[in-house]
Amino acid sequence: MMKRAPPVSSSLFSKSQNLWLIWKLLIILSIIFLVMTLARIQFYYDTSPQSYSGRVHRRSQLPMIDDEGFEGNPRIAYLFLVRRDLPLDFLWQSFFENADAANYSIYVHSEPGFILDETTTRSSFFFNRQLSNSIKW
Structure with missing residues (x-):
């Protein structure tokens, strides 16, 4: 009488496959989050030359503060x-x-x-x- 070898459990393969699937999903979600964050930053900071000149123009409209007590070069x-x-x-x-x-x-x-x-x-x-x-x- 020969004993049969116990059947190889497929749970070992499924655990490693599940772990690999979780890692793939985590990496994909991280990349999507990174791309969305960069897109939002790009949208928030509009670097077009027109908006920059508009900011400079608005800044030049502010009144200059004249310090009466200060004489000489700033340090x-x-x-x-x-x-x-x-x-x-x-x-x-x-x-x-x-x-x-x-x-x-x-x-x-x-x-x-x-x-x-x-x-x-x-x-x-x-x-x-x-x-x-x-x-x-």
Whole structure:
């Protein structure tokens, strides 16, 4: 008497097929969602030259604010919030070295008692730029 081998269950194949079908469906739905999102963004931001010129024209119609107390060239202020030392000070050194010092101001807010000098930073741009009324945070 020979024993028969148990029949191969088709549930193994159906589970893997179902899993593959779910993945296909998920990928197709993701692509459809992506295309619809991009279409909506494109529709929302109309980049035609006429609409751009219309925005510029409307902006030019706004009244200019005249600051009576301001004299001189406008400047950009850089405020660095640091605890102790200034990270990436060498990067800021290369950023500021080619700029005109009359066009920017540098302020450093650090822990009270911490002083930026030759021992704490490699960049001379940050010497004596700390705010005097710093608070501990």
